[in-house]
Amino acid sequence: MRLDGVEHWDHFQDETIYWLDLSDMPEPIQQAARRIDGKAYNDRCFGICVVHDLATNEYAVVTESGTSPEVDRNIFYVDNDGDKHWFQADLPDTLVKEMFSCCEDVHAGKLLPQGYQALFSVLFDNETGFVSGENQAAKSPFSTWQLRIDHGHPEYYTPHYHTDRESAEQDLNGRVAEYKRYHTIREKNGEFAYLYPYSKAEAGRRGELDRWEESFRANVSCAREIEAAIRGYSSGDGILQPGTARNILEQWGFKRTNFVLANTLQQLGPIKDRLSEANRNWQRGAYIPQDGTNRYFAVDTALICMDQFISQVRDAYKQLELLGPEHCESGSYEKLDYEGRVLVLAPDTLKESYWNQRSQLWLAHDGFGCTPGAIGRSIRCTCLGDGEETRWNRTDFIGVLKEECLPQWAAEALSKLTEGKEQSHTQGGMTMQ
Secondary structure (H helix, E strand, C coil): CCCEEEEEEEECCCCCEEEEEEEECCHHHHHHHHHHHHHCCCCCCCEEEEEECCCCCCCCCCEEECCCCCCCCCCCEEEECEEEEECCCCCCHHHHHHHHHHHHHHHHCCCCHCCCEEEEEECCCEEEEEEEEECCCCCCCEEEEEEEECEEEEEEEEEEEEEHHHHHHHHHHHHHHHHHHHHCCCCCCCCCCCCCCCCCCHHHCCCCCCHHHHHHHHHHHHHHHHHHHHHHHHHCCCCECCCHHHHHHHHHHHHHHHHHHCCCCCHHHHHHHHHHHHHCCCCCCCCCCCCCCCCHHHHCCCHHHHHHHHHHHHHHHHHHHCCCHHECCCCHHCCCCCCCEEEEHHHHCHHHHHHHHHHHEEEEECCCCCCCCCCCCEEEEEEEECEEEEEEEHHEEEEEHHHHHHHHHHHHHHHHHHHHHHHHHHHHHHHHH
């Protein structure tokens, strides 16, 4: 028996039912099907059904009870009238594993109907969108589909088929543009989708499984699009075109891209030693929750291309000229009092649209969080970039900025702030007298 792919699937509140195509059936089953359909017999009309329990995340083959209680029929044949006829067959363990893996790929958004692998996708605020796919074994190797997210599950319909990648990309862009013309809608790219930082178990305890699921699916999509970008912009000898990573960063942002790449490095295990030393150590300290699903958003590509892609991401990050630990006094968090000092806000605390030095530099005024080791964490402070006053926690800052790293614009802003504070104190004293 051979698995030919997932024909379609049906989502319900607690489970998903997958209908898979089979071929090369045992001869006795084929003979029985011939007796049913006669000359209309088609050896491509066999299938099997798999159920995915969403609560336990377990997969099982669906069976129909036969005439004997001891026999559960697990294979069906669809006759010329569309009716299903069930048979019993011994399923090899390798086939069962392949079926379950195929269903897992669908659940993770990696696999589209008819065996197409997902390439690029565009999702709108109303949970609809479009996606392109590739299946070199199909008569039309490329396709585009309309997409709808139903309770966290992707559903695909209205396929368009193409013989080459370029026409599929043009069709995808055209479908997106047409949809936006006739609907008051926008793509989910004003701000990058939220990256959920906790494990699935912790999300369950917090009552935030929906947020975890949404972030997980975004991680999977990001990984698939990195793979597609590398396939589309690398030469036969493994040379990656400049700007390949920039396209992904514009779609997914640094936070998620870095998260997916850090997960990939962890999933690679010992073979990551084939990467350059700088790249394999780049995200060594990154925390990636291990949920048993991490392999779904690991990037699967040649290591030579992975090495170049990571280098491009790192170079793009450097171009932002953000301030980091190297610009701060050593041991700031553990030893230094923050009151009256210029502090560097950690980039991950900010939305990426605010990733710049002007949003990072803050003057600390007061608060329990100014003192190292204090029980309180809050610090009242003013942004040197725009004058906003708010409170951050001590843990939100990287540390105290080194004096030699203070930009000229920040020095001028700091002078105005401290001058205004001194005048305020003087005026206050005069009033009291």
